Amino acid sequence: MSVNLHTERADPAPPPPGPGRHHSRSSRRFWSQMDLKATPYFLISPYFILFAIFGLFPLVFTLWVSLQDYGLAGGDASFTGLKNYTKLLADADFWNAVINTVGIFALATVPQLFLALMLANALNKRLRGRLFFRLGVLLPLVTSVVAVAIVFTQLYGRDFGLFNWLLGFLGVDHHIDWQSAKWSSWTAIASMVDWRWTGYNAIIYLAGMQTIPRDLYEAASIDGASSRRQFWSITLPMIRPTIIFTVFVSTIGGLTLFAEPVMFASNRMDGGATGQFQTIAMYIVEQGFRNFDYGYAAAAAWLLFILILLGVGINYTFVRRIGGSK
């Protein structure tokens, strides 16, 4: 390396013309071409190298594992082809987990994004202590997911939970066992998700709203458009790319939901006695690390991946129509 540097440096800056230097000049041109063409790739390569190691490799490895009967606790692996997948598609517990995941996702994401939009719109107005409120909505994001889940699990406690206590004042004498039914456990988990992520989405929407040129609103108010009309006809279509982004992120987050329901089930992976709130991610961990059926878990992980792609695709076609201009 040092030798190489030395010859480069020894080369005088303006090369004197002469037939003997021809070879050197073409090599210089080659290097400067390389510099122009290769440097950008070199500079962004760390991301791709890391992605290959931590993203692509696990993805492919999981695919390979999913084609085997692969026991985690010291068993032997044997190739079984698509057997894991066919078994999985006929597994009622897997579909139960899919339904739970999609159900909790819908229950959490729809109100969350709607609320975030309203919140962002309010924060975009001139109001006293704007910075305080803007930081305030982001605050829940700073708390750890597990802490949120533990506190909410206490609040939803059957015997001594705050929510049952409050419901007692409203005349609900019966203590609701939040974990034991689908609707109640889904609601509880969705509320945890919303508490944490609504503010985050609101801030992203707010950032989107601030890029909208003011004169659009001025022109609209001169034309006599109400603020509601301005919101639906200007704000919403203008921040559509932002909405698409948050919908993608929420879809991915919602379909891989894990920490909240696990904490809610006091660290178990089965999501209640009948799997009332077992999500796909929990199902994968249960199969892989509780029942030690690693291959089966890998197959479920791949199906989850496909499901996410599907979910993102479906949501994209929906969200694209927002504003309805095109």
Place this chain on the structure above:
Amino acid sequence: MMNNMRRGRMLAVASVMTAALGITTACSSSDTGSSSSPAPAETITLTLQTFGGGTNFGYKSAVEKWNAEHPNVQVKYNNLTDSFENVYWPQMLQWLQSGTGAGDVVGVDEGGMGLAKARPQFFTDLGQYGLQSRQADFPAWKWENGLNSEGKLFALGTDVGGMSICYRTDLFKKAGLPTDRDEVSKLWSGGWDDFVKAGQDFQAKVKDAKFVDSINTIYNVVLSQEAAKNGNVTYFDKNQQLIVDKNPAVKTAFDFSSKISQAGLTAKLQNFTDPWSTGFVKSQFATLGCPGWMLGVVSGTAGDRFKGKWDVATVPGGGGNWGGSWLAVPKQSKHPKQAAELLNFLTSPEGQLMAFKEGGNLPSSIPAQDNPGLQSATNAYFSDAPIGKIFGPSIKSLQPTFLGEKHAQVKREVEQVLNGMDQGSVPYGQAWQKFIEAGQKAAG
């Protein structure tokens, strides 16, 4: 040029990393080198990993003694979680499989021993540290269960089950039931039906507490008693075949649990969970099935506020052996020799008696069982109950229950159905069918 530079830089990075690795290897090899010499120059730390509620293995005083006597081999006593099947064991297997994470000495519940025996690659052969000599200390079954499928010694026994009923004297008084332990024992001397009847009398008077803690505690008590009457097997027969649907012991225990749940006597708390622990403090239940080790769970979980409010009565339906554990040294331990010495100390008669004193864990070691101090022991937390007299006669005659390789995972799943039934998400009429299905699914 660019390429050369890059290659050069990467080479440099690589060489630095190799050097670093070299240093680490040098470190670790010098570590083991020095630790195998009689007086290690530097202090090594051993991690002791256990599970269980309250005082769990009861090793606090034993570890303090060890640390005082071994300034160069310090022990970190780490009780990971309350729950064996749900949290501890899956996590431990993951660590054992991946080769990192497990402690130097780890506790294994009876339910995990079937699998542990079948995986000789996970644990150190204790025979090479001279622990074969301990054989005379243990009853044959406790010793033999510590031999793996290759016939090597990999684990030594800690405690055994034994059985009793712990009850709250103050709540019994409130219900107009006798509070003296002999009279309470007489209350259900006729068997479990008397126990249910006493429960109904209790429930008629007391509304803000239930008679028993959880369906799965009482289920395990009855299952361990019934297993002794049915060839000492539960979910698997001795050929590792699943017999959850055929074993009358399982059905009897299930039916009784269902009965006690339908009678409304359970607090609907799943044992070894946070709400269950809260239940102790909030006085949500008056009795629970108590193998020896459970005494420490009660005193440790309920805390000093309830000292003297608990007592111990005999169990209806005869003796049973629920629980009891072993200690093993994972192969991944960096200090297997010291770990084996620690294991030897903790399972020694002295170590077991210290655990008995601390948590009530009944010793499996024969010299410890014969210790006159044990026979006359009382437990201050449980109103000075003569636990030596209550458990002492039975522990020597305890029957070993055979538990299959997949016992822990089957137990986890079927008991979840029991809890679902108790808490209302599984109808009583469908529960037995679901119970069998869950067992079959978990056994794969």
